[in-house]
Amino acid sequence: MALLELAGIRKSFGAIEALRGVSFAVSAGEVVALLGDNGAGKSTLVKIIAGEERASAGRILFDGAEVAFADQGEAKAAGIETVYQDLSLCTNLDVVANFFMGRELTRRVLGIPFLRDRAMEAETRRALEAGGTRIPRLGTSVEHLSGGQRQAIELNRFVHWGGKLVILDEPFAALGVEQTRRGLETIDRVRARGIGVILITHVMAQAFAVADRIVVLRHGSVVGDLRTDATTPDEVVHLITGGIERIGQPTTTQGEPA
Ligand SMILES: Nc1ncnc2c1ncn2[C@@H]1O[C@H](COP(=O)(O)OP(=O)(O)OP(=O)(O)O)[C@@H](O)[C@H]1O
Numbered sequence: 001m002a003l004l005e006l007a008g009i010r011k012s013f014g015a016i017e018a019l020r021g022v023s024f025a026v027s028a029g030e031v032v033a034l035l036g037d038n039g040a041g042k043s044t045l046v047k048i049i050a051g052e053e054r055a056s057a058g059r060i061l062f063d064g065a066e067v068a069f070a071d072q073g074e075a076k077a078a079g080i081e082t083v084y085q086d087l088s089l090c091t092n093l094d095v096v097a098n099f100f101m102g103r104e105l106t107r108r109v110l111g112i113p114f115l116r117d118r119a120m121e122a123e124t125r126r127a128l129e130a131g132g133t134r135i136p137r138l139g140t141s142v143e144h145l146s147g148g149q150r151q152a153i154e155l156n157r158f159v160h161w162g163g164k165l166v167i168l169d170e171p172f173a174a175l176g177v178e179q180t181r182r183g184l185e186t187i188d189r190v191r192a193r194g195i196g197v198i199l200i201t202h203v204m205a206q207a208f209a210v211a212d213r214i215v216v217l218r219h220g221s222v223v224g225d226l227r228t229d230a231t232t233p234d235e236v237v238h239l240i241t242g243g244i245e246r247i248g249q250p251t252t253t254q255g256e257p258a
């Protein structure tokens, strides 16, 4: 059973049809690269999945049940999170404070809550190491870390607190070559822990380096849904630009025909 299943998702902004009946699925432990030209509808689609926007029509099944998230908080509580490069960490706080944001461990002394700093630091260190990330000083405020380190903290935090589906919208746009390579490795490790990943990128090499499947959007419709090992960058470019009309069947049977 798929972790996420989209069936016939539509979204209009006034006269603009940004999504015209999008159907595809993401399994647990699968990385799906979502590709498409500027304006194809990628960000609109992931905003709908993450509860930031409401679809005009269509159904979303997550973890076996139909969902209609009212906002990002509800999606997050269900285990869906969007990771942008810098946005969701508090840069003036240290790594541990960010890791435990809203989930701080406390102990009461005479009825007064005290933060359990050492326990939180140890748990943060364990969680980061389990995800293959080493940050020497966890008391460092996040503003002094690199973009890649911030991303690794976000991803590991998400895994640690029981996240199930992570959406990355152009996560490497501001990163250098080495940081991007490490970011792709982090995605590999997240997948190995059974999490579903949707990766939006304009860089074909990144999609082919890490994705199990490639879904191509063009003008708000899915025009390709392909296993990465059964296609080529060339073919995908043609799907993106319209040089090839459409390949592959939608992965869902519940939606209207894509
Ligand atoms: N809030 C909005 N109001 C009106 N139109 C919108 C809104 N958001 C998106 N659109 C339109 O919907 C279409 C899809 O936009 P979207 O941002 O999803 O594209 P994208 O695939 O993410 O593109 P890019 O690669 O440039 O990020 C575009 O025509 C865009 O102008």
Ligand SMILES: [Mg+2]
Binding pocket: 042, 043, 044
């Ligand atoms: Mg976008």
